[in-house]
Amino acid sequence: MVKQVYHYAVAFITLIMVISGGVFAFMSMADYVSPNIYIETFEDYKSMREHKNETEHEASISENDLIAQYDAMLKQQLEYRKQSALNGLIKSLGWIFIPLPIFVFFQRKINREKNITK
Incomplete structure (x- = not known):
């Protein structure tokens, strides 16, 4: 009885994972x-940027340079978010592929035990 409860609990937990x-x-x-x-x-x-330049007493940056820096910042943020999402995807796949064989193993054990008791 305890063995069956253990098998069901492990199968349930790994299925949830x-x-x-x-x-x-x-x-x-x-x-x-x-x-x-x-x-x-x-x-x-x-x-x-203009406020920062005023407080640090730096020379003003031209409008074209500001646009180029702004575009570079946008591309950098987009690439960072994509890389972060890809990293999250790889971690999530670990939550699928690591417990899946354990679930299959215990599910087969449960099915075998059901067939034996019939």
Whole structure:
């Protein structure tokens, strides 16, 4: 009796882990395909840079240079979010592939025990 409860408990826990891994993998894939990033407007970026230059007594940067820096910042944020989503996807796949063989093993044990008792 205790052995059966143990087998069912392990099968249930590993099944929950596989399902959770699948959900997290789906969410990570969605974040990779369509990253959710906060993008400050160019006007906000420009005003912060101008304020920084005033406080540090640096020379003003031309509008074209500011646009190039802003575009580079946007690309960097997008790449960071995609890399983070890819990292999350790999971790989520671990939550699927590590407990899955354990679930299959215990599920087969449960089925064998059912066939023996019949």
